[in-house]
Amino acid sequence: MLPIAALVLSGCSAGQVAQTATQERDRTGGTTRIGDITVRAAALAHPPDGVHDPGDPxxxxxxxxxxxxxxxxxxxxxxxxxxxATIGAGGGGPGLSLPSDAKVFVGSDPEGPTVTLTGLAERRTAAHSVELTLTFARAGETTVRAITAPAPGLQPRAPAFDFHRETGEEDLL
Structure with missing residues (x-):
């Protein structure tokens, strides 16, 4: 009986019709596609002090x-x-050229292309997301959800809360 069970179970979830065949691997940031254009890993840069305040680029x-x-x-x-938004092609020019059959990394290189969102109206912290509409000259418009990126390195932890201590006035501040 055991060899039959092993044989039956070994065939589960194999091939192109498997449950995992349509799942995409883990990615950070939003993804969208319109025509021949694919946008991957769309994210808002992590705020230097943990918060994007109104007016911040x-x-x-x-x-x-x-x-x-x-x-x-x-x-x-x-x-x-x-x-x-200000779109720069590395030299500060308007628009961002997307050559055929190529990848363009936006915001990963100080000398490379950038997109800076301006006129922030409300406070944003890590993990907040926004819907952005990207307009391309030929492909048209598409929407992508961009999440505020986590801190790039280890952050100091706050002291742990003691759930067993009695609540006093010092805890109510």
Whole structure:
């Protein structure tokens, strides 16, 4: 009986129709696709002090893949709670050129292309997300959810809360 059970169980979830065949591997940040353009790992940069305050500029990081045979261009980024965006191609020029059959890493290199969201209207901390609309010259518009990235390194931990201690006035501050 045991060899039959082992044989039957060994065939579970194998092949292209397996439950895991359609799952994507873990990724940080939002992903979207329109036409030949794929956007991956869309995220808002982690705030230096843990908080993006109203009015702060916020850097958007992402990878844009143009899998087509025709060049395209990222021409606008919009979405609440921001009032605008500055798109730079590394030299500060408007728009972001997306060559055919190429990947463009946005915000990962100080000398490379950048997208800075401006006019933040409300306070944002790590793990908050926003819906952003990306407009491409040829492909059109697509929406991606960008999450505020976690801190890049280890952060100091706050003291642990003692659940067994009686609540006193010092705890109510």
């Amino acid at each position: 916020v850097e958007l990081t992402m990878v844009i893949v143009n899998g087509g045979r025709v060049d395209d261009e990222l021409v606008a980024v919009t979405g609440a709670p921001f009032t605008g």
